[in-house]
Amino acid sequence: MTTLREHKKQTTRVALQEAALRLALAHGPEQVRVDDIAEAAGVSPRTYNNYFSSREHAIVAAVTAQRGSRIVAAIADRPDDVDLATAVIDAVVGQYTDTGSGPPEAMLMIATTPALRTCYVETVTSIEEPLTEAIAGRGLDRETAEVLAAAVEAAAKVALKRWLHFTGAARGGLVIATGSLPELVRAAIETFRPAFAAAARPR
Amino acid sequence: MTTLREHKKQTTRVALQEAALRLALAHGPEQVRVDDIAEAAGVSPRTYNNYFSSREHAIVAAVTAQRGSRIVAAIADRPDDVDLATAVIDAVVGQYTDTGSGPPEAMLMIATTPALRTCYVETVTSIEEPLTEAIAGRGLDRETAEVLAAAVEAAAKVALKRWLHFTGAARGGLVIATGSLPELVRAAIETFRPAFAAAARPR
DNA sequence: ACGAAAAATTGCGTGCGCGCAAAATTCTGA
DNA sequence: TCAGAATTTTGCGCGCACGCAATTTTTCGT
Numbered sequence: 001m002t003t004l005r006e007h008k009k010q011t012t013r014v015a016l017q018e019a020a021l022r023l024a025l026a027h028g029p030e031q032v033r034v035d036d037i038a039e040a041a042g043v044s045p046r047t048y049n050n051y052f053s054s055r056e057h058a059i060v061a062a063v064t065a066q067r068g069s070r071i072v073a074a075i076a077d078r079p080d081d082v083d084l085a086t087a088v089i090d091a092v093v094g095q096y097t098d099t100g101s102g103p104p105e106a107m108l109m110i111a112t113t114p115a116l117r118t119c120y121v122e123t124v125t126s127i128e129e130p131l132t133e134a135i136a137g138r139g140l141d142r143e144t145a146e147v148l149a150a151a152v153e154a155a156a157k158v159a160l161k162r163w164l165h166f167t168g169a170a171r172g173g174l175v176i177a178t179g180s181l182p183e184l185v186r187a188a189i190e191t192f193r194p195a196f197a198a199a200a201r202p203r
Numbered sequence: 204m205t206t207l208r209e210h211k212k213q214t215t216r217v218a219l220q221e222a223a224l225r226l227a228l229a230h231g232p233e234q235v236r237v238d239d240i241a242e243a244a245g246v247s248p249r250t251y252n253n254y255f256s257s258r259e260h261a262i263v264a265a266v267t268a269q270r271g272s273r274i275v276a277a278i279a280d281r282p283d284d285v286d287l288a289t290a291v292i293d294a295v296v297g298q299y300t301d302t303g304s305g306p307p308e309a310m311l312m313i314a315t316t317p318a319l320r321t322c323y324v325e326t327v328t329s330i331e332e333p334l335t336e337a338i339a340g341r342g343l344d345r346e347t348a349e350v351l352a353a354a355v356e357a358a359a360k361v362a363l364k365r366w367l368h369f370t371g372a373a374r375g376g377l378v379i380a381t382g383s384l385p386e387l388v389r390a391a392i393e394t395f396r397p398a399f400a401a402a403a404r405p406r
Numbered sequence: 407a408c409g410a411a412a413a414a415t416t417g418c419g420t421g422c423g424c425g426c427a428a429a430a431t432t433c434t435g436a
Numbered sequence: 437t438c439a440g441a442a443t444t445t446t447g448c449g450c451g452c453a454c455g456c457a458a459t460t461t462t463t464c465g466t
Contacts (some may be wrong), residue, residue, distance in 0.1 A: 008431095029442050034423095045446090046424090046445075046448090049423060150357035150358060150360065151354040154356065155350050191350045191354075192395070192396035194401040196397075199394065205462085207463085208462060208463080211461095212414080236452090237451075246415080247417080248417095248452095249416055249417070249418090250415090250416070252453060252454065256453075257453080258452070258453095
């Protein structure tokens with residue numbers, strides 16, 4: 001087990017995330033350059049892009065880091081007699097509960113900054129592959145698992161966009177009555193329960 | 204109807220698309236810079252980015268331009284007694300038939316160039332909004348329509364990735380038996396037929 | 407037909423993303 | 437312990453994306 005290397009990589013990755021979030025919260029997200037983050041993390045600017053492919057990525061990653069692994073764990077921990085749709089929905093919804101979303105100011109900043117908002121929604125993509133594995137692990141063939149995982153991901157994105165839309169609009173004083181984020185996510189994914197049921201039925 | 208303006212915009216947009224595709228096919232996609240495309244279209248480099256947000260976008264747009272409007276038309280042209288799922292699936296699948304995909308060399312270039320491949324898959328996103336309208340137009344509430352449209356889009360992306368993966372792999376001499384693109388798209392979306400059925404049922 | 411309003415084009419400046427090759431660091435086997 | 441292999445970090449350079457403000461083009465009311 002090669003350890004020193006992986007450990008160091010993980011360390012600088014976390015250092016970059018935390019530096020990025022801290023600086024963004026302190027000076028405003030538009031005011032922090034990649035060079036600032038790199039310097040704060042004690043690393044060269046070029047190295048930043050070995051870890052994150054955009055300026056916003058590190059900031060958002062500070063909040064969304066281990067989402068994928070948490071979801072697979074949540075699904076795996078569920079007894080096998082729980083039907084697949086329920087297990088998946090609960091697992092994904094669980095990731096969008098207040099707990100574990102990092103400091104509350106962070107989410108506000110992300111919701112009110114267009115570039116961060118976009119990046120945040122895109123990170124939902126990171127659940128696709130683990131979700132596929134988890135679904136395939138419950139006996140569905142891989143092809144179907146991929147499509148269902150993609151659908152869940154898409155539904156989560158839609159829910160997220162709605163929520164961010166309203167949260168962002170709240171800045172302008174206009175607040176429309178709408179569900180909480182977990183409720184929105186659940187309702188959206190629930191649309192596919194019939195598809196899960198049909199896919200789980202051996203044909 | 205303000206016409207001169209819109210007409211001119213449409214003209215330069217098309218000029219940029221065609222110039223981009225032509226140059227990319229001629230010299231290879233990596234060898235053509237934004238400035239080259241702009242010059243070939245008789246427009247300033249800065250203007251290029253008023254029309255397309257990335258270097259690859261114009262090239263891909265030359266092939267995918269009016270996909271959204273074609274899909275809504277295809278759905279609208281279907282008699283109302285055809286069930287929604289069928290109408291949507293046929294409409295989307297119809298867009299991935301050989302016809303209308305532009306010159307065949309173009310698709311090969313896109314399939315074998317990573318940056319273009321990524322961009323091409325992303326353009327599927329452009330069907331989301333029109334698809335939402337079309338579905339909502341058939342009597343489903345907007346919320347559900349959005350989620351279903353997103354799922355269809357996601358399924359199409361998965362199918363596209365599979366197809367591109369194999370097409371790309373064919374370069375390396377490894378060809379795995381797999382369906383044609385339309386068949387892949389159809390099979391993927393078919394997964395959601397139950398969800399469409401359940402959503403169409405008034406509750 | 408003309409002048410003001412609206413909108414598109416353009417040049418400029420800045421920061422970003424990344425390929426490449428050299429330098430530094432870490433790992434492996436003897 | 438140490439030399440060579442493997443991997444990571446870094447500096448450099450290029451082209452891209454885009455905000456901004458000035459300029460040019462198109463539209464519209466009279």
